[in-house]
Amino acid sequence: xxxxxxxxxxxxxxxxxxxxxxxxxxxxxxxxxxxxxxxxxxxxxxxxxxxxxxxxxxxxxxxxxxxxxxxxxxxxxxxxxxxxxxxxxxxxxxxxxxxxxxxxxxxxxxxxxxxxxxxxxxxxxxxxxxxxxxxxxxxxxxxxxxxxxxxxxxxxxxxxxxxxxxxxxxxxxxxxxxxxxxxxxxxxxxxxxxxxxxxxxxxxxxxxxxxxxxxxxxxxxxxxxxxxxxxxxxxxxxxxxxxxxxxxxxxxxxxxxxxxxxxxxxxxxxxxxxxxxxxxxxxxxxxxxxxxxxxxxxxxxxxxxxxxxxxxxxxxxxxxxxxxxxxxxxxxxxxxxxxxxxxxxxxxxxxxxxxxxxxxxxxxxxxxxxxxxxxxxxxxxxxxxxxxxxxxxxxxxxxxxxxxxxxxxxxxxxxxxxxxxxxxxxxxxxxxxxxxxxxxxxxxxxxxxxxxxxxxxxxxxxxxxxxxxxxxxxxxxxxxxxxxxxxxxxxxxxxxxxxxxxxxxxxxxxxxxxxxxxxxxxx
Amino acid sequence: xxxxxxxxxxxxxxxxxxxxxxxxxxxxxxxxxxxxxxxxxxxxxxxxxxxxxxxxxxxxxxxxxxxxxxxxxxxxxxxxxxxxxxxxxxxxxxxxxxxxxxxxxxxxxxxxxxxxxxxxxxxxxxxxxxxxxxxxxxxxxxxxxxxxxxxxxxxxxxxxxxxxxxxxxxxxxxxxxxxxxxxxxxxxxxxxxxxxxxxxxxxxxxxxxxxxxxxxxxxxxxxxxxxxxxxxxxxxxxxxxxxxxxxxxxxxxxxxxxxxx
Numbered sequence: 148x149x150x151x152x153x154x155x156x157x158x159x160x161x162x163x164x165x166x167x168x169x170x171x172x173x174x175x176x177x178x179x180x181x182x183x184x185x186x187x188x189x190x191x192x193x194x195x196x197x198x199x200x201x202x203x204x205x206x207x208x209x210x211x212x213x214x215x216x217x218x219x220x221x222x223x224x225x226x227x228x229x230x231x232x233x234x235x236x237x238x239x240x241x242x243x244x245x246x247x248x249x250x251x252x253x254x255x256x257x258x259x260x261x262x263x264x265x266x267x268x269x270x271x272x273x274x275x276x277x278x279x280x281x282x283x284x285x286x287x288x289x290x291x292x293x294x295x296x297x298x299x300x301x302x303x304x305x306x307x308x309x310x311x312x313x314x315x316x317x318x319x320x321x322x323x324x325x326x327x328x329x330x331x332x333x334x335x336x337x338x339x340x341x342x343x344x345x346x347x348x349x350x351x352x353x354x355x356x357x358x359x360x361x362x363x364x365x366x367x368x369x370x371x372x373x374x375x376x377x378x379x380x381x382x383x384x385x386x387x388x389x390x391x392x393x394x395x396x397x398x399x400x401x402x403x404x405x406x407x408x409x410x411x412x413x414x415x416x417x418x419x420x421x422x423x424x425x426x427x428x429x430x431x432x433x434x435x436x437x438x439x440x441x442x443x444x445x446x447x448x449x450x451x452x453x454x455x456x457x458x459x460x461x462x463x464x465x466x467x468x469x470x471x472x473x474x475x476x477x478x479x480x481x482x483x484x485x486x487x488x489x490x491x492x493x494x495x496x497x498x499x500x501x502x503x504x505x506x507x508x509x510x511x512x513x514x515x516x517x518x519x520x521x522x523x524x525x526x527x528x529x530x531x532x533x534x535x536x537x538x539x540x541x542x543x544x545x546x547x548x549x550x551x552x553x554x555x556x557x558x559x560x561x562x563x564x565x566x567x568x569x570x571x572x573x574x575x576x577x578x579x580x581x582x583x584x585x586x587x588x589x590x591x592x593x594x595x596x597x598x599x600x601x602x603x604x605x606x607x608x609x610x611x612x613x614x615x616x617x618x619x620x621x622x623x624x625x626x627x628x629x630x631x632x633x634x635x636x637x638x639x640x641x642x643x644x645x646x647x648x649x650x651x652x653x654x655x656x657x658x659x660x661x662x663x664x665x666x667x668x669x670x
Numbered sequence: 671x672x673x674x675x676x677x678x679x680x681x682x683x684x685x686x687x688x689x690x691x692x693x694x695x696x697x698x699x700x701x702x703x704x705x706x707x708x709x710x711x712x713x714x715x716x717x718x719x720x721x722x723x724x725x726x727x728x729x730x731x732x733x734x735x736x737x738x739x740x741x742x743x744x745x746x747x748x749x750x751x752x753x754x755x756x757x758x759x760x761x762x763x764x765x766x767x768x769x770x771x772x773x774x775x776x777x778x779x780x781x782x783x784x785x786x787x788x789x790x791x792x793x794x795x796x797x798x799x800x801x802x803x804x805x806x807x808x809x810x811x812x813x814x815x816x817x818x819x820x821x822x823x824x825x826x827x828x829x830x831x832x833x834x835x836x837x838x839x840x841x842x843x844x845x846x847x848x849x850x851x852x853x854x855x856x857x858x859x860x861x862x863x864x865x866x867x868x869x870x871x872x873x874x875x876x877x878x879x880x881x882x883x884x885x886x887x888x889x890x891x892x893x894x895x896x897x898x899x900x901x902x903x904x905x906x907x908x909x910x911x912x913x914x915x916x917x918x919x920x921x922x923x924x925x926x927x928x929x930x931x
Contacts (some may be wrong), residue, residue: 198834199833199834200830200833200834219833219838220830220833220834221833221834221835221836221837221838225834226834226835227831227834229827229830229831231827233825233828233831234831235828235831235832235846235850236850237849237850237852246832246835246845247835247836250835250836250837250838250841250845294835295834295835298835298836524769595730
């Protein structure tokens with residue numbers, strides 16, 4: 148194949164923002180090339196430069212051996228299909244398609260032959276005289292394709308042309324575009340953020356992120372051998388695990404060594420390991436590479452998406468003391484009062500204000516008849532920053548008072564270095580009603596227990612993904628209950644056609660050739 | 671919604687008293703002879719015959735049409751480039767330009783025309799040229815604003831697409847911008863031609879007594895001569911001329927649309 152277009156070190160800035168950071172890319176004749184990336188990655192900018200609507204700040208665009216940086220758009224043998232088609236509203240289907248040919252002052256009969264052929268190619272026979280505005284999105288799309296192709300360009304640029312269509316039509320047009328490209332045999336350069344579209348249609352995919360090319364390859368190469376975590380995540384779904392490449396063909400992750408097919412890494416290089424969900428098999432417990440438990444099963448149509456947990460996260464169990472309401476009644480002043488005991492971290496005692504104590508104890512006072520709130524004017528406590536139990540009394544202006552116990556405890560947290568996470572949570576006191584009133588019990592339990600998890604290496608907050616308890620919030624009675632908070636363990640996403648039960652103990656299995664090792668990003 | 675319909679009653683009353691009844695009166699007066707009493711009414715076509723029998727009246731009618739048509743054409747030729755330049759300017763400059771164009775309209779048209787009379791008094795120009803100056807000056811903003819609105823609403827993607835398909839700047843204008851701004855030109859024509867054909871104080875003030883248009887004729891018969899019947903007939907004739915010209919404009923517009931359909 149002949150090289151048709153070369154981008155050489157293309158740099159583009161918009162208002163000091165670097166949009167393209169030195170793009171080098173070769174495009175050959177008759178290729179279906181897809182520029183794939185999220186919005187704002189610079190893919191459309193690159194396309195517009197080739198169309199002649201933007202000029203690069205640095206670098207060269209070479210077309211058929213000739214530098215075309217300064218060639219105006221109308222002289223380039225390149226046509227574009229725009230995202231919103233930009234069909235001329237004052238012309239009908241036929242005249243829209245004939246627009247480019249009429250400009251070239253071609254004889255009428257030749258124009259007619261060519262336009263008719265295009266109308267057949269895009270399957271719009273019989274609609275020639277129709278107004279653009281009466282056409283559906285898919286038909287407008289076809290007119291746009293015909294309008295561009297009738298000029299017989301060497302390259303057709305397509306700027307997310309399917310974005311405005313619904314799913315079914317989009318799938319249809321994907322095949323349609325591929326068919327048209329094979330029929331007319333010219334280079335198509337297609338811009339999209341949809342990975343599936345890219346995989347379906349392209350001969351070559353160019354994955355772009357933040358103005359730099361991450362990977363260029365065929366759909367199979369990009370899917371099976373992504374160069375880094377970004378590409379692996381962007382194209383399809385994947386399990387990405389931190390690992391160490393011990394030597395050629397041997398990678399270690401989750402404390403185990405696995406044979407693989409990758410080589411040419413430094414010995415003991417820290418790497419990312421990818422295993423695609425469809426490459427993992429679920430086998431009976433003890434019969435696979437890793438044992439685990441099924442955490443969730445989602446039906447996806449063709450397959451089930453199963454999450455398998457092979458290692459628990461870091462967890463901490465606390466006690467919830469459930470008590471009856473303790474309303475104090477002061478008949479003399481016609482006032483009622485309420486407050487609960489609570490526990491707190493020794494480190495927080497110094498910064499504790501009266502307002503915070505009222506809030507933590509959920510202390511309230513109200514008028515017995517009107518139920519209007521009454522301020523708590525006094526908080527009397529001997530709270531010290533030493534572990535122990537302390538009395539605390541709340542009083543209103545009228546002298547109504549209620550006493551509670553504040554338990555100050557040493558900070559207790561669990562750290563798991565292997566998992567790189569730490570977690571902390573505290574015992575707490577609640578009334579039956581408060582638990583019954585909770586709208587989202589897991590979230591409330593986290594708040595009440597002050598549960599918090601973090602990554603040991605960078606001290607950033609880690610998500611608490613599981614709250615386990617064995618009571619029913621609707622029928623709870625007085626007593627003590629254990630609640631366990633845990634962080635995310637090692638989870639594998641598996642695609643399978645068999646159905647499994649949540650909580651089932653199983654093992655997962657995969658081949659060495661299913662493991663794909665990548666360099667860490669930025670390394 | 672139903673209850674809001676009552677809000678339209680005042681307008682119906684207003685419209686009946688100040689539009690329908692006077693129109694009916696005009697038609698009525700045009701078809702009766704002069705000097706009728708309250709009780710005796712005699713219908714006649716004399717008023718119309720008188721208009722078409724005397725070549726002077728036809729001449730005035732044709733002159734009025736010519737003045738209005740030429741004024742409209744000048745307004746398009748001058749107004750289009752102005753509107754085009756404004757529509758392509760930065761948004762801030764656009765609002766300033768639109769403000770500057772509408773600014774003279776804050777002053778009464780009559781006052782402005784008096785000012786022009788003073789300016790042109792010693793100029794030695796013919797009455798006809800003076801009338802053109804006055805007409806174009808007064809009606810140009812309507813044309814500019816209509817064309818500007820249609821140009822500024824136009825999607826810029828069409829121009830990019832035209833360039834992509836091989837148009838240079840001139841071709842892109844002729845093949846895309848101009849046809850897409852036709853609706854703006856048509857409504858500009860309506861807004862300029864109608865007041866121009868019926869204007870009476872511009873020719874009166876700038877043309878000096880010698881330059882008579884159909885508007886002046888009507889004014890004279892109603893106010894000076896006191897011949898309401900003939901005045902009403904001329905009004906009716908002019909109304910018909912205006913209706914015909916509007917029909918032609920509309921038809922032109924529809925043909926454009928039909929061509930696309």
